[in-house]
Amino acid sequence: MTDATRRAAVAERAARAGGIVAKETFREPLTVETKTDKNDLVTAADRDAQQQVIATIQQEFPSDALVCEEDVTVPGADDVEIRKRVPETGPAWVVDPIDGTANYVRGIRFWGTSVAAVVDCEPVGVATYLPAERDIYTAGPESVTCNDSAMSVSDRSDPETFATGLIGWWALKHGDPYTDLFEAAAGRFGDVRRFGCLQGSLALVAAGGLDAGFMPRTPHPWDAIAGVHLIRRAGGTATDVHGDRWHHDSEGLVVSNGEAHDEVLAAVREGTSVEAAD
Template sequence: MTGYADDLALAHRLADAADAISVARFRALDLRVEAKPDLTPVSDADTAVERAIRALLTEQRPDDGLLGEEYGVSPAAGTRQWVVDPIDGTKNFVRGLPIWATLIALLEDGRPVAGLVSAPALGRRWWAATGTGAYAGRDVASGEPIRVSAVTELADASFCYSSLGGWEEAGRLEPMLQLMRDTWRSRAYGDFYGYMLLAEGALDVMVEPELSLWDVAALVPIVTEAGGTFTDLAGRPAPGGGENSAVASNGALHVDILDRLGRPAAH
């Protein structure tokens, strides 16, 4: 048994509570949506989900810290911190698109050691912890091991990204466009979903120019335990601090992707 078995079990309980709230508010006619200071949307579902998770963690893990997208940081007595994005893909959520999820991660000394992604509108969850391998299914009982692809050539690769606008703002639009030309297929699934498809072996590369800790912390254990590689654009292990970039791959393609995006590759 993994040393994080109890933490993963708790993460599933947190996701159960989150799903009950988010599903009830999805496509609700009275859904309330406001703009945050950075002009990104927040719905009453986002805040309700995070409040519910905070309440459960306060009860079950009172000594652990918590960072949530909507309500910030609660201090820890030790080195453990939960990181929560109550609804990743809020823009999809408020428009009635089913690609959104609750992201739950556990960090020890700043390193993600367990992660769970729950996408109830898709009827699917993904989870992993250090040393366990990665799994996906409707719930724990139906979970099956997942693994990244064995594709070794960019010409055969399915390439995924969040949006072209972010890469243009980062001054890296042309390298992105060239990657799209050189790969077999490119699609912008965005948010958590591209990373989970990567972990399942359905695509081979997922890249994002800028994201926050709560966007990425839960994804890292799932991708890496599925056999993939997850770094920032400079080849450093993700996540770092503050704002982060993300390059996730099946491993075989990673150095080539980093080189083509114009940053030093980790060898």
């Protein structure tokens, strides 16, 4: 087994383990806290799931860097640092214990646990597990799958038939620009949806359920690295809002099946006044 194959297997195992922990309290009474604003939510389930993900990873890779959404202590390893940025060199694990916490606390099934194994800033194995939906999306050196079946992006080429996703988040004060973006997309595509779970939405693009997705703001690495890798491995395209190849600190994120990516970029530019790269 190669190192990349091993890391991909651990990513899947860790995502499943964290998702199982989170599912134990799904639709149970919860104490909900806020972080940066009243709509940025966190629960004990987020922290418990992250601890389980980390514990699973550290069974195999105890010295690797950890890039995680939540600030939690690691049982038995209090000196472990939780980072917020992906290191440029060496191995690291990028973890979102519950992507879609707002859905989770409302009893909406579309939420998931996402784990990406990266080496020198490039993903080598990822998994996004949606326990309540009973779906797991994985990508490793040999395969890209949904529930162990090979998957690929859609083959639609007519933008007017596209189902697209407005992904990511926004604060209330940024409402007007997002209204412009929605209107620009609605005028070009057959459907515009928002699911409230960024990694889940990216997985839908990889599996062909959505044809494209877009956000003008830079996502956190734990919100996007796994999903972008799924899309690329499934044959799709991921760029920043200027059309350049997406990197984890790029401006915005635009993903598609690759058949009409320029049209998706055009909608984002129209809705946000973003200019194309030279």
